[in-house]
Amino acid sequence: MSSWFWLTAAIGCEIGATLSLRASRGFSHPLPVLLLVCGYTASFYCLSRALEGLALSTAYAVWSAAGTAIIALIGIIAFGESRSPVRLLSLTLIVVSIFGLRFGG
Numbered sequence: 001m002s003s004w005f006w007l008t009a010a011i012g013c014e015i016g017a018t019l020s021l022r023a024s025r026g027f028s029h030p031l032p033v034l035l036l037v038c039g040y041t042a043s044f045y046c047l048s049r050a051l052e053g054l055a056l057s058t059a060y061a062v063w064s065a066a067g068t069a070i071i072a073l074i075g076i077i078a079f080g081e082s083r084s085p086v087r088l089l090s091l092t093l094i095v096v097s098i099f100g101l102r103f104g105g
Contacts, residue, residue, distance in 0.1 A: 003053030004102075007063060010046035013039045014067045019074070058101050065101075069094040 017039025024032035050059050069091050075081035 001049075003050045003059075006046045006050035006052075007054065007059055010043045010050060010063055011066045011070070013043035013046060014063070015070050015074075017043060018067070018071050062098055062101050065094050065098050069098070 017036045020032040020036035020039055023029065024036060027033050047059065047063055050063075072081075072087075072091055076083055076087075
């Protein structure tokens with residue numbers, strides 16, 4: 001499988017784990033805690049597979065930035081978090097940076 005597939009899987013697992021972290025409510029609900037441990041474990045496994053074909057700097061930057069941007073968007077859409085112009089501009093810059101890293105060589 002391609003390194004970019006593994007990186008995408010790592011991002012998806014990280015997003016699921018982060019949402020489980022929120023749902024665990026301070027680690028007081030066992031099922032979300034189990035899901036977050038499994039999600040972060042799977043995310044790191046997938047990231048390690050992605051690193052077999054990608055530069056560490058690119059893979060880590062895309063993994064962390066994409067996870068951050070997607071979680072921020074989920075927060076805005078699903079949880080009613082701030083939609084300030086500065087916040088939306090910042091998210092746009094993150095997304096542009098991800099594409100720059102992916103297609104910039």
